[in-house]
Every structure is written in C-alpha cells, then in structure tokens.
Amino acid sequence: MVTEKITSLVLRYPKLIIIATIGITILLSFFVSKLEVNPDVFSNLPEDDKTAQLFNKIGEEYGGNYLCLIGLKAEDVFTTQVLSSIKQITDSARTIAGVGAVNSLTNILDIQGDEWGIVIGQLVDPYNLPHRTSQLDSLKTYVLNKALYKGGLVSPDAKMTVVLVRLEEDIDKTEVASKLKEKITAIGIPEKLFFGGQPFVMMEFGHVILRDITFIGPVTLLFILLVLYFGLRSLRAVLFPVLTVVISCIWTFGLMGLLGVKISIITSVIPILLVAIGSAYTLHMMNRIYETKAKKGENTLKKAISFIIVPIFFTAITTLFGFMSFVFGSYLDMISKFGIFTSVGIAVALLLSITFVPALMSFSRNNTRNTTKTSEADSQLLTRFLKAITRTVFNHPERIVWIWIFLILIFILGIFRLERSVNITDYFKKDNPIRITENILQEKLGGTSPVYISIKGDLLQPEVLKMIRKTEDYLTSFPEVVHAQSIADLIEEMHFVMGEGRTIPDDKEKISNLWFLLEGQDVLQRLVNYEKNEAIIHATFGSDEMDKMRDFVSKMNAFFIANETENISFELSGMPSLLLCFDESILRSQLQSLALAIILVLLAVSLLGRSFKMGFFAITPILSTLCILYGFMGIVSIPLDLATVLVGSISIGIGIDYSIHIMNQVNADRKQGRSLQTAISHAIQISGKSIIINVFSVSAGFLVLILSSLVPLQRFGILVAVTMLGSGFGSVTLLPSILLIHEKLINKHHHA
Amino acid sequence: MHERIKYLLLLSSICIFPTIACLAQSAQEILMKYDKVVFAPLDQYAEITIQITDKKGNSSIRKASMLQKGKHKRITRFTSPASQAGIGFLSLPNELMYIYLPAFGKERRIASHIKNQTFAGTDFTYEDMEALAYSDKYNPKLIRTTESSYILELIPKNPRNSEYSKLIITIDKKEFYGTNTIYYNKSGQKCKKLVTKMEKRGIYWIALSAEMTDLIKNHKTKMTITKITHDQKLSDEEFTIRKLVQ
Known part of the structure; x- marks a missing residue:
C-alpha cells in the first residue's frame, strides 16, 4: 500500500528528511524578508x-x-x-x-x-x-x-x-x-x-496588516501552545505542532516572496490559519503514535503512521478543497491568491506531519511516557465529558437529532436578515482615526467616494456640451451626490463673464474661443482628454447605503439609454458602481465557493468511506453548522464582507475533518468485526478527544483575531470559532446519532 | 512675448568699452548689462510658432504675430489654428491687460494678480512674461564664473511678488545675453528650466528659440521666431483697444 511505502521511506531516511526540511526552510526564509505588503484593495480588481x-x-x-x-x-x-x-x-x-x-x-x-x-x-x-x-x-x-x-x-x-x-x-x-x-x-x-x-x-491598512502579522500571528501561536499544553500536558506534544506550523508559514511566505506575491489584507490571515489548522495534523499524528504505543509497546511506529496517514491526508485534502474553492470565481485577485497560498501552506503542513514529524519522533527514546502522562493527567474532565456524550448518544440518538433540527430551524430565520458590507472604511474600528476622519469628511464635505461619468463626443460641439450639462444636472438631482464638476461648468462660467449668460453657447466658434482661455489650466486635465472627444464629470457620493447606490446606478444607466445618440455615448464608473459589483461578487463567490466546497468535500468523504450515503452523513454536522453560522450572522448583524465571506468554505474544509476522524475510526473498527455501538464508542473516546482539543485550540487561535484592528478580521475570528465549535460537537453528537438511527432503520427494514 | 527670450540686443556697451567685459565685474553690473541687451530694440514685429508638448508627448502647434514697443507695450494675435485665429492680447503699462475674443466681438480686461497663471496654455506664466528689468526685480549674486559664462543667483527683492524663491541664470561673458535659466519654487525645488538659442540679426542678439520646461509637470513649450523686424518706429496707436478689436 502507498501509506506503508511512505511510512517505510520516512522511517528509513529520517535524518535525510530532517536535514532537507531544515535546508528548504533556511532557503525560503531568505525570501520571507523580501515580502511586501499591498494594502490597496482596489488594485485587486479583475x-x-x-x-x-x-x-x-x-x-x-x-x-x-x-x-x-x-x-x-x-x-x-x-x-x-x-x-x-x-x-x-x-x-x-x-x-x-x-x-x-x-x-x-x-x-x-x-x-x-x-x-x-x-x-x-x-x-x-x-x-x-x-x-x-x-x-x-x-x-x-x-x-x-x-x-x-x-x-x-x-x-x-x-x-x-x-x-x-x-x-x-x-x-x-x-x-x-x-x-x-x-x-x-x-x-x-x-x-x-x-x-x-x-x-x-x-496607508492605515498597511500598518494594520503589518501589526496583525507581527503581533497577532505570534499571539495566536502562544494561545494554541497554551491550549495544547493544558490539553495534553506534554511539552513535546506542544513543540512538534508549533514547529510544523512555523515551518509551514516560512515555506508559504517564502514562496510568496519568491514569486513576488504581495501580502494583502486577506492573505495576512494565512499565518493564523496555518497555526490553527496545521497544528491539528501533527496533533493527530502524535496522538495516534502515542495511543498505538501505549497499547502495543515499541516497534509499532510504522503501524501507527500507516493508519493515520489516510485520515490526515483526507482531512488536509478536504480543507484544501475549502480553500481551493476561492481560486475560482472570486471577484478580487487577493481572494484567489489567498485560496492558492493557504492551500500551499496546508499542503506543506500535511507533508511535514507525515514526514518530518514521524522522522523526528523516530529519534525519541521514550514516547510512551508522554502518552501515559497524557492519559493519566489528561483530561479526566475531558474523558468524563466524552463518556457522558457517548451515553447520551446511545440513549437518545433521536433526541439529539431533533435538538439539531430545532437549532437549525431557529437559525434559518436569521439567514433572511443576513446583510453584506462592502464599505472599506467600515472595516476599521469605530475609534480608528481614519474612520473618524472619513466620517467627518462625509458629514462636513460630502464624503470621499468618487463618481465618474465618461461622455464621448466632439466636445467643441454645443449639443455635446449641453448634454454634459443635462447629465450633470440629473446627477446632482440625487441628494447623495455632491461636488459635481465638468467642462460644461467652466464653459458656462466663461460664457457668463463674457456677458452672455451662464449657458453653453450655441455657436461652436464661441466655444472654441472660451476653450482657449482655459488652456493650460490644471483642472482641464481632469475633465477632458487631449483629443477633446471625451469628458469626465467628477462628483462624490455621500452615502454608504447599498440600496441608495443600487438605485443611483440603475437610474443613471436608464438615463444613459434614454439620451444616447449616434454622436454621444455614456459610461458610469466610480465607487458606487464598483461597490455594487463587489457586493454582487461577494454573494456570487459565496454561493459558488460554498457549492464547490460542499461538492468536493462530499466526493472526498464518499471516496474515503466508499459510500455516498456515508459521505452525506459525514457532511451533515458541517452543513448544519453552516445553517447555524449564517443564521447567527443574521441575528447578531454580522454582515458578509471581504473576510466573513471566506468563513463558510473555510469551515467546510476544516469542520469536515472532525467527521472524517470519527468515520475513519468507525470504519476501522467495523472492518475488525466490531459492532457499530463499540465502534462509535471507540470513535468518540479516541478521535473525540483529539477533536475536542482541536476545537478548543483552533477556536482559541481564531479568537485571537479579536485583537485585530480590522473589523472583518475580528468577525472572521469569531465566526470560525463558532463553526469549529458547531462542527466539532456535531461530529461527536449528531454524526454518531445519525449512524445509530440509520442502523436501527436498516435493522427494522431487515426484520420487516 | 517675453522680452528676455525674444529678440535682440544691442551690444553697444561692449562695442564702446570692449575691455570692460574682460574685467572682473560685480554681479549687479553683469545683470544691468544683461538687461540692456534684453531691452535693446526700440520696437519689433515678430512671427512666432509655439509648440506645446505635454508629459505624454502629445504636441500642438500655434502661430501668432507680435508687436512690441519699448518695455511695456505689446500686442499678440493668434493666427493658427483656425479655431483660435484672431484671438488677441494687449499688454499696456501699469499691468493693464486685455483679451479679445473674435467670436464674441468683445474685449475684456484681465486681472493683474494672476502672475503665476500660465499664459494661453504655455509653460510661461504671466510673471515670466512681465517686462521688468531683472536688475530692478532681483538681488544678484555671482556664484561662479566659467570660461565663457557668468553664473548668477537671483533672489527676488520682494518675495511676496514672485512665485519663485530664486533663479540661477547663465550669462554669456562676452555678449551678456542669457542662455540658460533655472527657476526654483518657494520650497527650493527646481521647477522650470529655460534654454534659449541666440543668434545675431543685424545689431541685435535674438533668441531664435526659447524652450521652457516645467520640470514638475514634465510639460514644455518651445517658441520659435520665424520672422522678425526691428525699429520700425511703431506708433502708440498700434497698442490700443481699438486696434485689438480690429
């Protein structure tokens, strides 16, 4: 088998693996220093x-x-x-x-x-x-x-x-x-x-991104370190996952530096994600090695590794699918890059977990000591908790399913209240000076969001200038639009000072004369092109409300259609149009990436369990959690934004891992002829422990994002933690309950 | 157009006192001699081509004729392109300035406090074009002497009346005409550069071409004289509003 071949190779050349890993890390860390930050959200437009x-x-x-x-x-x-x-x-x-x-x-x-x-x-x-x-x-x-x-x-x-x-x-x-x-x-x-x-x-985004990476990244690592230590009570069990994560981060950022990919507001979360996700693979690998050794003594390293490679591989693959779903169909380039490089990081973490970590562990003399220590001290509370869960699952599987259905129904109502937020300024905390400034400028001077209308036609012709006037008048009829300026304003003003009224002259010669007086003024470069066949009306839009933007853009487009002639054409651009595209893209990419993630993950777990039905059972906890997640967002008014749009697919990718571990344990026990009850009990006791520890460590890691200065990242942290809790507990309660009910139904069917 | 760039000069002082040029001179003396060369002709008629090039390399050409008498009377009329033909400017003493727009058949006075505005889309501002003698406007300092030139630093006597903090001008040692001027803005940054190409026509040294480059905007204007006559004894009648609107 492939897994055994990999295991044999790892155990045959541990020194080589360790040296190669260290070598590549040193090499790539050189490129980490070359990384640059690109805080410009709008440089990512397609x-x-x-x-x-x-x-x-x-x-x-x-x-x-x-x-x-x-x-x-x-x-x-x-x-x-x-x-x-x-x-x-x-x-x-x-x-x-x-x-x-x-x-x-x-x-x-x-x-x-x-x-x-x-x-x-x-x-x-x-x-x-x-x-x-x-x-x-x-x-x-x-x-x-x-x-x-x-x-x-x-x-x-x-x-x-x-x-x-x-x-x-x-x-x-x-x-x-x-x-x-x-x-x-x-x-x-x-x-x-x-x-x-x-x-x-x-500029502020740049500062915040750097601050988040240099401060929040290490704090997350420390948090996870503490949670792991309290969960496992073993220094080695803490150091190995941390080492894996640090190396994965260096490889990922080194590769970004090597390829000249800049860090964006979104890619800045990669270290935190890798810390939270990558540590799990090592944790499962170590846990399995300890468990196997505790039971069967030495020389079982190979067996333990062979067993755990498959589930780790599948958990990593499904997580990868979650991130890869951003690569396709994202409106912003930085979201695609985020998908690609987080996937790279996860792949590296996977590779290290199945090569570097066992290679390191093969040198340790007394591995069982930790496990023994772990099983004694560890978590009597956790063990008792898992036993209680096992009892509840066995005694009331239907009730558990009904509780979940009830929760889903309540939260589904919240989904209808889900909003979207694309206003970049709102991404800063309320007390951030830049947000205060933007609010003051909006209140006092009508805001800083530009609106442009491009009008093409011969600008020396009276009818074209009159159409610019008409368009500008229509534009300023919207109460949100202020500071409109166009070439028509200047020509009219000049016409006025020539004593002929504040109007566009009917005579082309007069327009040419007036134009001459304006030649060389800096403002002209902003309003017309050199060939004088395109004019731009500049204005600012003083509202963040999407409904107002939508209404504005649709009415302006209707105006263009009604007034377009053979000689005059219009185009609208600026922040309202862009934010609308952005807004639509958030919804579109949310649906696309979710659908893609669900399909890919379903296929992967079906393949793992060699049954589509089992695959569907496996994704039930995470699907249920997603309903709760979006409902929760609607209820507590957390909008879908640049970062929270990522939560759904990421949660599918990470959350499915818990089900995979449970399913893998159940399948293994069933293969050995054990009953479903025994298999489930075994799964909750063994895999459940890693799952619960992982839920808390990952959630703690993501909750550190509350310290970020950017609101979307704070929300992102909270939401991922919520879904981790949901899918973790779902995998040890809902999934076993479904499996039990399913077997009951089959048995009933057979008896019938 | 601008006196310094334009036209001709009489080198009478050098003819009369040929040895003086070779002697060490004070900065003030050098600048006064420069002014004398610039304002030498009694009057002149010139036809000029103005080529304006923007930072993208787009170039446009205008043509104009210009009459000037003494330091303070000048009438400029655009002849090309057709859309601008007939537009005229009249400058009179005491900073009086008028514009005539043929499509309106009307003249209008232009305010005098617009010194830092560009003249008709060129890179010359009204301040660059004003007919004040440098020795009246600036305090000179000789900063260097080369084999062929004097390099003078000119500081405005009244800084409030200038958009420049200083000028560095290169004056030919022998003939006392300017060949190169660097303009510094109020922040001490190099902002413009004027390069003139001189040629002797009759008894005057003429700036056959003058190229002003805006170093910040990366925009330049080249004025080239295609025809020039001097000392025609032009009457003051040529420099009236009646003549402007004709």
Whole structure:
C-alpha cells in the first residue's frame, strides 16, 4: 500500500528528511524578508471587468482615484491665519515627488467677471492673502455662495476646509501618502488636521496588516501552545505542532516572496490559519503514535503512521478543497491568491506531519511516557465529558437529532436578515482615526467616494456640451451626490463673464474661443482628454447605503439609454458602481465557493468511506453548522464582507475533518468485526478527544483575531470559532446519532 | 512675448568699452548689462510658432504675430489654428491687460494678480512674461564664473511678488545675453528650466528659440521666431483697444 511505502521511506531516511526540511526552510526564509505588503484593495480588481477597467482608465488618464484630502478645522476658515496655513499646506504638498495636482482655497481656479473685466485666475492672491476684515468677509460670502466651492472646498458652516492632493499613477501611493502626512504635520500649523481619502486609508491598512502579522500571528501561536499544553500536558506534544506550523508559514511566505506575491489584507490571515489548522495534523499524528504505543509497546511506529496517514491526508485534502474553492470565481485577485497560498501552506503542513514529524519522533527514546502522562493527567474532565456524550448518544440518538433540527430551524430565520458590507472604511474600528476622519469628511464635505461619468463626443460641439450639462444636472438631482464638476461648468462660467449668460453657447466658434482661455489650466486635465472627444464629470457620493447606490446606478444607466445618440455615448464608473459589483461578487463567490466546497468535500468523504450515503452523513454536522453560522450572522448583524465571506468554505474544509476522524475510526473498527455501538464508542473516546482539543485550540487561535484592528478580521475570528465549535460537537453528537438511527432503520427494514 | 527670450540686443556697451567685459565685474553690473541687451530694440514685429508638448508627448502647434514697443507695450494675435485665429492680447503699462475674443466681438480686461497663471496654455506664466528689468526685480549674486559664462543667483527683492524663491541664470561673458535659466519654487525645488538659442540679426542678439520646461509637470513649450523686424518706429496707436478689436 502507498501509506506503508511512505511510512517505510520516512522511517528509513529520517535524518535525510530532517536535514532537507531544515535546508528548504533556511532557503525560503531568505525570501520571507523580501515580502511586501499591498494594502490597496482596489488594485485587486479583475482586469476584464468593465466597471473596474473604466475606473482604472479614469484614474490613469484623468487622475482622481488616489485622492488625499487634508482637512483643516477651525472656528472660522476665513481668517488670514487659516488661509496662510492652507497656503503652507498647498505649497508644501506640491513639492513632494509623486504628488500631482494640489487644489485648495489658496490656489483654486476661479472665473469672475463683471463690467470691469474678467479674472481667470485664483480665488485669492497667494502672495497677498486677504487680511482686512472686509476682504475676508467678502471672500467668505463669495465662496459660500458659489456652488463649486460650498460644501466641496469649504463646509457650509465655514468651520472646515480641505486641501485636495491628487497622487500620480505608477508610484507607491502609501509611501507618498506617508511622506505627505509627515511633511504636513511637521509644518506645525495651529489648526486641527485630518488626513482622509483612499491613499491614507491604504496607508492605515498597511500598518494594520503589518501589526496583525507581527503581533497577532505570534499571539495566536502562544494561545494554541497554551491550549495544547493544558490539553495534553506534554511539552513535546506542544513543540512538534508549533514547529510544523512555523515551518509551514516560512515555506508559504517564502514562496510568496519568491514569486513576488504581495501580502494583502486577506492573505495576512494565512499565518493564523496555518497555526490553527496545521497544528491539528501533527496533533493527530502524535496522538495516534502515542495511543498505538501505549497499547502495543515499541516497534509499532510504522503501524501507527500507516493508519493515520489516510485520515490526515483526507482531512488536509478536504480543507484544501475549502480553500481551493476561492481560486475560482472570486471577484478580487487577493481572494484567489489567498485560496492558492493557504492551500500551499496546508499542503506543506500535511507533508511535514507525515514526514518530518514521524522522522523526528523516530529519534525519541521514550514516547510512551508522554502518552501515559497524557492519559493519566489528561483530561479526566475531558474523558468524563466524552463518556457522558457517548451515553447520551446511545440513549437518545433521536433526541439529539431533533435538538439539531430545532437549532437549525431557529437559525434559518436569521439567514433572511443576513446583510453584506462592502464599505472599506467600515472595516476599521469605530475609534480608528481614519474612520473618524472619513466620517467627518462625509458629514462636513460630502464624503470621499468618487463618481465618474465618461461622455464621448466632439466636445467643441454645443449639443455635446449641453448634454454634459443635462447629465450633470440629473446627477446632482440625487441628494447623495455632491461636488459635481465638468467642462460644461467652466464653459458656462466663461460664457457668463463674457456677458452672455451662464449657458453653453450655441455657436461652436464661441466655444472654441472660451476653450482657449482655459488652456493650460490644471483642472482641464481632469475633465477632458487631449483629443477633446471625451469628458469626465467628477462628483462624490455621500452615502454608504447599498440600496441608495443600487438605485443611483440603475437610474443613471436608464438615463444613459434614454439620451444616447449616434454622436454621444455614456459610461458610469466610480465607487458606487464598483461597490455594487463587489457586493454582487461577494454573494456570487459565496454561493459558488460554498457549492464547490460542499461538492468536493462530499466526493472526498464518499471516496474515503466508499459510500455516498456515508459521505452525506459525514457532511451533515458541517452543513448544519453552516445553517447555524449564517443564521447567527443574521441575528447578531454580522454582515458578509471581504473576510466573513471566506468563513463558510473555510469551515467546510476544516469542520469536515472532525467527521472524517470519527468515520475513519468507525470504519476501522467495523472492518475488525466490531459492532457499530463499540465502534462509535471507540470513535468518540479516541478521535473525540483529539477533536475536542482541536476545537478548543483552533477556536482559541481564531479568537485571537479579536485583537485585530480590522473589523472583518475580528468577525472572521469569531465566526470560525463558532463553526469549529458547531462542527466539532456535531461530529461527536449528531454524526454518531445519525449512524445509530440509520442502523436501527436498516435493522427494522431487515426484520420487516 | 517675453522680452528676455525674444529678440535682440544691442551690444553697444561692449562695442564702446570692449575691455570692460574682460574685467572682473560685480554681479549687479553683469545683470544691468544683461538687461540692456534684453531691452535693446526700440520696437519689433515678430512671427512666432509655439509648440506645446505635454508629459505624454502629445504636441500642438500655434502661430501668432507680435508687436512690441519699448518695455511695456505689446500686442499678440493668434493666427493658427483656425479655431483660435484672431484671438488677441494687449499688454499696456501699469499691468493693464486685455483679451479679445473674435467670436464674441468683445474685449475684456484681465486681472493683474494672476502672475503665476500660465499664459494661453504655455509653460510661461504671466510673471515670466512681465517686462521688468531683472536688475530692478532681483538681488544678484555671482556664484561662479566659467570660461565663457557668468553664473548668477537671483533672489527676488520682494518675495511676496514672485512665485519663485530664486533663479540661477547663465550669462554669456562676452555678449551678456542669457542662455540658460533655472527657476526654483518657494520650497527650493527646481521647477522650470529655460534654454534659449541666440543668434545675431543685424545689431541685435535674438533668441531664435526659447524652450521652457516645467520640470514638475514634465510639460514644455518651445517658441520659435520665424520672422522678425526691428525699429520700425511703431506708433502708440498700434497698442490700443481699438486696434485689438480690429
């Protein structure tokens, strides 16, 4: 048999295996140091998605996707002191490499006109800031009465203003944002500053990811170490799983470093997953070796390993299937990468458990000591608990099944209340400065989520500019939309200062003349392309509510269909469109990955038990737990988000392991001619112990994620712990009960 | 257009006092001589081609004619492309500036406090174009002398009136024209570079081409003189609003 061949090889060349493992680990640890963090969620958008393509195109050609907002809060923005601070920030920001356009009250383009003449210049003269009260009052009145500035550059109560800093493409945005924040803070201006916008959000994500990996990873390891120690009371039983997990992490991250794959908000959870999952394989391997030796003495290492390789292999394969289900059909690239590299990590943990660990154990002189110690000290409580479970299962199998059905029915109601959350800012805790800043900016200045409309047509033609006007008017009719700006605004303003009304001229020549006056203004690069056949309407969307976004996107698309002509075409992009795609993809990939995981796992366990019916029985605990999980999420208002969307498939992959161990033990006993009752009792007593210890160690590991600064990761930790508890207890209660009832029914049938 | 880049100069001082150029001179003297060369012609008529190139390499060409008298009177009229033909600018003493848009048949005065705005989409700002003598506007310091040039550092006398913190200008030792100017912004960062190509036409040194590069935006403007005449004794009547709207 293959398992025996593997075992023989491992026991024949233990030194070679140990040396090779250490060698590869040293080699790959070099690449771990080369790992980089990519906190930009939006760099993961799929390349073939139309909305994402337009979003990226507008970002590249017109700027704006990476907009930093530096907010200044004061009693009154319109004082010489505050204006001077704004000017200092503006001048300072402009000198940083990687910063594109900077716009603020002290350098914004302003078009004014009267009988005296026209001013196509700046709102204030930066070299001669207004200082008299009358000048400042008049500036305040002018700004607060101009739609272009009010609520955009200055809050309506004049207590907050913002400096808009656009970053260039093809640069390290977080690095530039970091320099920007450092430089602006160093000026030491007296007003309170807020740093908001996507680059600062990304920067914070970067810090949090690094913090999570360097702090939460080791803490998880420590937690699992403690739980294992208290469960097994053996230092070696703790050290071996920890060693396996650390090596698996080094191999996985080393491979990522070697292949140039960056760490994302999601892949940052890999060490925690590997710590929680990978330790189980070693634990089962060691437990089996101890159990076998305790009963049959020495020289049974080979037998023990041969026996346990199959279930460990299948538990790993099913867990792999859970993660591999993310590789296909995920909207975000980072979720696919997460699937791939966690699978790699699990494969490594599996490999080490069946090679490196037995190789190490073959050198230990007195293995039974630990086991004896374990069986004595260990867990009298656990043993008593498992005996109680065995009794209950034997006495009331139907009642157990009914309790589970009752639980499922209650929680199913919660599933209908399940929500989805795609707002990236909500991913930070409520007291996180970046979330506070984003909320303030949203409240005072209408938010930082960009909306773009691309309009294609000859921009020198009056009808095209009039259509831009019409579209912008329709856009701003949505109460959530603020700060709309387009080339039509500027042409109308110029037309006005030429004394002919705030309208689009009917004459193409006039449009050309007005256009000439705007040439060279930085703002034009954001609004039109070089060939003058595409214009972008920029705006911001000030709501996180998905229903409002859905309504907005569908109404805008209907408007486009109604107004499209041979010469004019429209496209909508920006955060609401992207978040909608994202939202739909979360639901789609949730269903896809769940279905895929269930099918693959069902096939795997059916193959293991050589019976489809047995496979179905085996997945019943985890399926039941999933119902409880999603119901629980609905009831306690935990939404499906970037991280919690992963829980279902991961839980299937991990949770099925418990059933596999129970089924494997039952099958082995049945093969030896034992009765089902004996086999089940045996399974609960032997495998149940590993399962319960594993449930607590894995749950403890995942619960450490509560310490994360990112809300989705906190929720992820709690939910995985919940499903581990559910599927663990399901495998020692529900599964044996089903098997017993099944046999009863068969017997009844035979008697009949 | 800009006096420094444009056109011609009279090297009378050097002709009269040929030995002076060879002697060690103070920075102020060098700059005054430079100003004298720049503002030498009494008046001039030039036809110019303006090539604007953006950071993506997109390039557009405009053509214009320009009349100038003394330091403070100038009228520029665009002749090409057709959509911009006829658009005119009139600059008069005391920072008076007017624009004429033919499609509207109207002129409008343009405010004077827009020095750091670009002129008609080029990389020259109104400050770059203003007709102030450098020796009046800047405090010079001679920082280096090479075999052929003086390198001067110019610091604005009134920093509030300039968007630059300093200029580094290279002045030809023999003829006192500028060949190269580096502009530094208020943060001390190199922001623009002007390179001129000089040629002697008659008694004046002319900047046949002047290329201004915005080092931050990676955007450049090259002005090339295709035709030039001097000292036509242009009348003040040529520099009126009536002439602008004609």
